[in-house]
Amino acid sequence: MRILHTESSSGMGGQEYRVLEEAQGMEKRGHTVFVAAPHGSQLAALAEQRGLQVQTTTAGKRGWITLVPCYLRMLKHYEIDVVNTHGSLDSWTAAIAGRISSRRPIIVRTRHKSTPVSRTWRHRLLYGKLPHVVTTTGEVVRQELMTRNRLSPSRVISIPTGVDLERFHPQSPDASLRKSLGLGSQGPLIGAVTFLRPEKGMMILIEAVGWLKKHFPSVECIIIGDGGEQPALLGRIRELGLEHCVHLIGFRQDVPALLAILDVVVIPSFEEGIPQSLTQALAMERPVVASAVGGVPEVVQDGLSGLLVPPRDPEILAEKIASLLSDPIAAIRMGKIGRQVIHERFSMDHMLTQTELVYRQLIQSHSPVVGKRF
Numbered sequence: 453m454r455i456l457h458t459e460s461s462s463g464m465g466g467q468e469y470r471v472l473e474e475a476q477g478m479e480k481r482g483h484t485v486f487v488a489a490p491h492g493s494q495l496a497a498l499a500e501q502r503g504l505q506v507q508t509t510t511a512g513k514r515g516w517i518t519l520v521p522c523y524l525r526m527l528k529h530y531e532i533d534v535v536n537t538h539g540s541l542d543s544w545t546a547a548i549a550g551r552i553s554s555r556r557p558i559i560v561r562t563r564h565k566s567t568p569v570s571r572t573w574r575h576r577l578l579y580g581k582l583p584h585v586v587t588t589t590g591e592v593v594r595q596e597l598m599t600r601n602r603l604s605p606s607r608v609i610s611i612p613t614g615v616d617l618e619r620f621h622p623q624s625p626d627a628s629l630r631k632s633l634g635l636g637s638q639g640p641l642i643g644a645v646t647f648l649r650p651e652k653g654m655m656i657l658i659e660a661v662g663w664l665k666k667h668f669p670s671v672e673c674i675i676i677g678d679g680g681e682q683p684a685l686l687g688r689i690r691e692l693g694l695e696h697c698v699h700l701i702g703f704r705q706d707v708p709a710l711l712a713i714l715d716v717v718v719i720p721s722f723e724e725g726i727p728q729s730l731t732q733a734l735a736m737e738r739p740v741v742a743s744a745v746g747g748v749p750e751v752v753q754d755g756l757s758g759l760l761v762p763p764r765d766p767e768i769l770a771e772k773i774a775s776l777l778s779d780p781i782a783a784i785r786m787g788k789i790g791r792q793v794i795h796e797r798f799s800m801d802h803m804l805t806q807t808e809l810v811y812r813q814l815i816q817s818h819s820p821v822v823g824k825r826f
Contacts, residue, residue: 453811454484456532456557458523458546460539462511463679464494464703465647466728467564470589470613471495471538475504477614477804486530488523488542494703509542516545523549527557534811536560537583547582558814559583566593566723566746567651569601579603584814587611587807589725590747609810612726612747614803615794620735622791625713633701639670640777642716645707645729648679648700653720653743655688659766660720660773662692667774671697676710678703711736716776716783722763724748731798734758734790739783741772751798757790 455478457471472495475485487504489496490511499506507526510518523546526532535550535557537543543561550559561583569575579586579601586608588594594610597603630637642661646652654675661673675685675698682700689698704710711717717733717740724746731751733740742748744760752758759772776783 453478453533453815454486454531455534455536455811456486456488456523456526456530456546458488458509458535458537458539458542459493459495460490460509460511460519460541461495462490462493463647464498465649465677465679466613466725467538468495469728470562470564472498472502472504473614473616473800474536474803474807475499476502477800478807479504481804481808484530486526486532488526488546516541519545520549524553527553527555531555532557533815534558534560536562538562538564543578543582547578551582558811558818560810560814561586563588563593563597564725566590566596566725568596571601575601580607584818585609585810587810589613590750592747592750593725609806611803611806611810612750612798613728613731614800615728615731615735615798616800617735617795620708620711620732622737623708623712626709629706629709629713633674633699635672635674635699636670639672640668640715641672641674641713642718642773642777643674643676643710643714644718644720645676645711645732646679646719646721646727647677648675648681648685650681651722652681653722653763654681654685656720656764656766656769657718658685658688658692658694658698660718660770661694661698663767663770664774665694665697668777671777673698674710674714675700676702676704676707707732708736711738714738715780716741716773718769718773719743719748720761720763720769721745721748726751726798731794734787735794735798737784737787737791739776739786740790741769741776751793752790756786757793758786 487499488507491508591610719742726747740758743763754760
């Protein structure tokens, strides 16, 4: 198959990483894959680094003027069979291009977030009419689209983001990494991998560290990732006097090594599909404390493969983190069970196989090139 992934965001979070991993995985399976992303975006740069075929697009308000003809040219020139859209702007423009293109490709809209979709006529068009199918990153998101937005069950399919089990696997912590980050060598270390925006709950994590310091004076916390909330987070860290124990270390590509040095991985989000930081941490047998929102409970069984907490409550979050720091045997047990869950249900191979199946079935039932062999 010849597949085009589109994304209109210039940042780099779980959504963009899914685009990157799925595109690379499908290429390894013998398909021809193109990634269309804004000029200067992190996704475009990383996709090029990984050897993927990248088409850069305009970003912002100009997108409405330029993107439809831009996508039309791509569809024709590269003879695209499947368009998989991911952001809002590109989902509108790439889907419109696909519908009016003589190529008549299959259009898949991937919904990554758990926030409710508005019930306006525009969103009914965006989700119910323009794409041939909507894929979600978790069953909770799928159910929400069916009940709230009245999408037919046959048009919404849950395909959780897979984990590369060869990259994310149990490994010994690298003591030199802690030193290079300016961290203490002995105290407990907790952390999060995220894009810095309010709904990810990093303010709550910082508040929780302030509580934890009363019981674990040497505890430190690293927050891995970048984003627009960084100045506000730094301000709150200063207000609480936590400059020496909460560290924003920015965007990193050595995530597995960083996860390996964490005693507890924290996902304090207010809304989620199934966060990749969660499944990646479990794949590495790291104990997790996560908000019971979105698709998180699909992965974490409370007390068995991790601990669940209500969102927006730093004291309860701190208490659950403390319980794992105080009981390393339980933490190890949860990590091992978590790895088993990921291996059975959330591997990269499982995601790619499910995705291939959806693409092929749609091509057979909708494409004018029925009977073409891929």
